[in-house]
Amino acid sequence: MSATLSAPRKWRKPPLIKNPFLRWSLLLGSLAYLLLAVGSLEVNWSRVYEGLDRGGRFILAFTHPDFISRWSDIYDGMMESVIMTITSTAAGIIISIPIGLGAARNIAPLPVYIICRGIIAVSRALHEIIVAILMVAIFGFGPLAGFITLSFATIGFLSKLLAEDIEDTDRSQAEAIKATGAAWLQWINYGIQPQVMPRLIGLSMYRLDINFRESAILGLVGAGGIGATLNTAFDRYEFDTAAAIIIIIITIVMCLEYLSGVIRAKVQ
Amino acid sequence: MAVSTDKSGQKVWRLSDRNAQLARWFAWFVAVAVIMYCWQTISEQTTWFFVMDAPNIAGDIASRAMPPKWPYINELWEPLWDTINIATIGTLLSLFLAVPVAFLAARNTTPHKYLCRWPALLIIVSSRSINSLIWALLLVAIIGPGIFAGTIAIALRSIGFCAKLLYEAIEEIDEKQVEAIKATGASPWQVMAYGIVPQIMPSFAGITVFRWDINIRESTVLGLVGAGGIGLQMQASLNVLAWPQVSLILLVIFAAVILSEMVSAKVRGAII
Amino acid sequence: MLKLNQLTKRYATGDLALKAVDVEIPKGQVVALIGPSGAGKSTLIRCINRLVEPTSGGVDLNGKELTKLGSGALRQARRRMGMIFQEYALVERLTVMENVLSGRLGYVGFWRSFLRRYPQSAVDEAFRLLERVGLDHMADKRADELSGGQRQRVGIARALIQDPELLLVDEPTASLDPKTSRQIMRLICELCAERDLAAIINIHDVALAQMFVQRVIGLRFGEVVYDGPPNELTPDTLTQIYGEEDWEATIEKVDEEEVVTPEEGAVA
Structure with missing residues (x-):
């Protein structure tokens, strides 16, 4: 060691936010907000305490789920959910490809871009259940309302991610295709499509999964699917039927996730 | 070929x-x-005769809903505040459980491949499969309607989402940095604090803000099943077919969601 | 001081990475470990501090058998073996100072390290080492803001603050340019001389190794095929270690370079 034994130097970890005023006001501000927010929760503890018993029964119900007594309701609801999922995903993909192309700044002219981004923003901002309420009001009860709702939600999700993907593509590959004198559709087909296809397939699989999960709640507002059966089960405190439905949902989601993992690995 | x-x-x-x-x-x-x-x-399950009439119905609803009933907004501030609280506290609560679950689920940090990893993965998939509205439905049945049920519902739904993204981030860390800390003779907890945590901090913050943004959207509808927030007002307005109120509520929700998205984009930009 | 007895490592895949290696290294000796990729160099030094668990055989450090230690005792033993990595292996999102101080982790308790409240003596030593490697003005920079050579110097400081008796150095120059490589090698060897440390340096660059070390060990397919002074490396021995190739140029280069180097010593 060297002989330059200087006076002891203090060391402290440099703070994340340099300005001490900003640091402390942020900290105090978040603390104050948390206190206010927690204060506004208004927990009715006696009601919660009563509920613990029911909660316990619900958890216990998972040890003896009842598939039998309402099997026909469960089966119909599940089939309806699956059917809505498949059709709405297919329709959503078909519609979101042109919208995704239109929402990519590097290939779409500005007016088209603004319109497509607008559609995406509306679709993403409104929760599925709100759309479902409106659709039920317009088209009447039944799976058609659910189908339209899910298709609409799929468009917002897929087009946005597809557009971002297209914007991230390698410019030089697309340029090379353009240089061969390709027409616009050929250019998309050879220059853009190969670059975004694997991710598009992966995202579509992911969306199929999401659509199935969402289809389970649309029944709450009369838009078809398993949600109505589940709601009835909760209303009547038939926790063993509810547990059976939830187990089926979880199983199907797990299968879909596994399937999408396999497919994504294959297209990579 | x-x-x-x-x-x-x-x-x-x-x-x-x-x-x-x-x-x-x-x-x-x-x-x-x-x-x-x-x-x-x-x-087969659709009455196409009704559907033919849909444009008229839609036009009818639109004409009733316009213009929105602006004075009604004074009754919306409090539910809006509740909505934001449900999302924020729900997200924070979920993190308390999501972090340990993520460490149990990640291949490189799990204490045991089967005894710890599989239960953690089961928690993640169960929490993810069940929509927050279903969680809310369940919690309203169990602990009664109110904001508390909504908050817990959001928290339960978010555990799986956050834990999944977080455990993927943990699996992607640079093992060499961990090895270097191990080589200094650090204890397992020190390896965690010095080798792993700094590496996943950015994704952790990103995931939190991302989920918060989604939760704002979800908490706007929890009221439909009685779990608090602005959805309660919407349900009430829908029940009496007060379309001008509904359209105002939709506008408020739209604004809240766009704002939260902007905030989250800003924060994520600042972190990375 | 360090003695490897019939050290053997077989990976779970069945690959025999080390075949009963016997090596003895006295105090203060700097040894270069050369050999083709996959010869077991990295495995050998990782078996010494048991980042890789040896299959059989012994590692004796100052009369203590490391392979038999429990996890607590192993951590204590690791404190006396500083390790320097290829590609630096700094924790990139921590500051330079935190990275250096992380070398003291084996000496301080969890909460102390968690709150960054290191004993003043450790902080003093950290500043002294940063000064020695020429980086004291960088203490509060984040590690990922540094250049390659600077990062490796932080890595060296981190290893030295452990107060080791032995340095395990894994490809210290693999991702550095030729000039920085020499500066780093020189720094390591100087520090070893100053503190009378033994060191095992894995290195691909035979010429560089010959320039700085006192002893060379050649490893091939997990076996020691050469063990001797650097100037006795002949084309034949290199062929034995690496396989057939024209080695004359490599060895000649050493002679040329030996003449040029001395004045580059000062650390930037």
């Missing part, structure tokens, strides 16, 4: 050979058939 020779001895190039092509056509055929069958089922 397939190159074959035709009758005249000419070399022919096709992208795929005949069997692969047949298989592909068959797969498309099956897919289209399934979709057509599904569509037919939906169609």
Whole structure:
């Protein structure tokens, strides 16, 4: 060691936010907000305490789920959910490809871009259940309302991610295709499509999964699917039927996730 | 890719050979058939006569909903505040459980491959499979309607989402940095604090803000099942067909969601 | 001081990475470990501090058998073996100072390290080492803001603050340019001389190794095929270690370079 034994130097970890005023006001501000927010929760503890018993029964119900007594309701609801999922995903993909192309700044002219981004923003901002309420009001009860709702939600999700993907593509590959004198559709087909296809397939699989999960709640507002059966089960405190439905949902989601993992690995 | 020779001895190039092509056509055929069958089922359950009338109904609703009833906004501030609180506290609560679950689920940090990893993965998939509205439905049945049920519902739904993204981030860390800390003779907890945590901090913050943004959207509708927030007002307005109020509520929700998205984009930009 | 007895490592895949290696290294000796990729160099030094668990055989450090230690005792033993990594292996999102102080982790308790409250003596030593490697003005910079050579110097400081008796150095120059490589090698060897440390340096660059070390060990397919002074490396021995190739140029280069180097010593 060297002989330059200087006076002891203090060391402290440099703070994340340099300005001490900003640091402390942020900290105090978040603390104050948390206190206010927690204060506004208004927990009715006696009601919660009563509920613990029911909660316990619900958890216990998972040890003896009842598939039998309402099997026909469960089966119909599940089939309806699956059917809505498949059709709405297919329709959503078909519609979101042109919208995704239109929402990519590097290939779409500005007016088209603004319109497509607008559609995406509306679709993403409104929760599925709100759309479902409106659709039920317009088209009447039944799976058609659910189908339209899910298709609409799929468009917002897929087009946005597809557009971002297209914007991230390698410019030089697309340029090379353009240089061969390709027409616009050929250019998309050879220059853009190969670059975004694997991710598009992966995202579509992911969306199929999401659509199935969402289809389970649309029944709450009369838009078809398993949600109505589940709601009835909760209303009547038939926790063993509810547990059976939830187990089926979880199983199907797990299968879909596994399937999408396999497919994504294959297209990579 | 397939190159074959035709009758005249000419070399022919096709992208795929005949069997692969047949298989592909068959797969498309099956897919289209399934979709057509599904569509037919939906169609059977639809009264198309009503649907024909849909444009008129939509126009009717729109004309009733316009203009929105602006003075009603004074009754919306409090539910809006509740909505934001449900999302924020729900997200924070979920993190308390998501972090340990993520460490148990990540291949490189789990204490035991089966005893710890599989239960953690089961927690993640159960929490993710069940929509927050279903959680809310359940919690309203168990602990009664109110903001508390909504907050817990959001928290339960977010555990799986946050834990999944977080454990993927943990699995992607640079093992060499961890090795270097181990080589200094650090204890397992120190390895965690110095080798792993700094590496996942940015994704942790990003995931939190991302989920918070989603939770704002979800908490706007929890009121439909009685779990607090602005959805309660919407349910009430829908029940009495007060369309001008509904349209105002939709506008408020729209604004809140866009704002939260902007905030989250800003924060994520600042972190990375 | 360090003695490897019949050290053997077989990976779970069945690959035999080390075949009964016997090596003895006295105090203060700097040894270069050369050999083709996959010869077991990295495995050898990782078996010494048991980042890789040896299958059989012994590692004796100052009369203590390391392979038999429990996890607590192993951590204590690791404190006396500083390790320097290829590609630096700094914790990139921590500051330079935190990275250096992380070398003291084996000496301080969890909460102390968690709150960054290191004993003043450790902080003093950290500043002294940063000064020695020429980086004291960088203490509060984040590690990922540094250049390659600077990062490796932080890595060296981190290893030295452990107060080791032995340095395990894994490809210290693999991702550095030729000039920085020499500066780093020189720094390591100087520090070893100053503190009378033994060191095992894995290195691909034979010429560089010959320039700085007192002893060379050649490893091939997990076996020691050469063990001797650097100037006795002949084309034949290199062929034995690496396989057939024209080695004359490599060895000649050493002679040329030996003449040029001395004045580059000062650390930037």
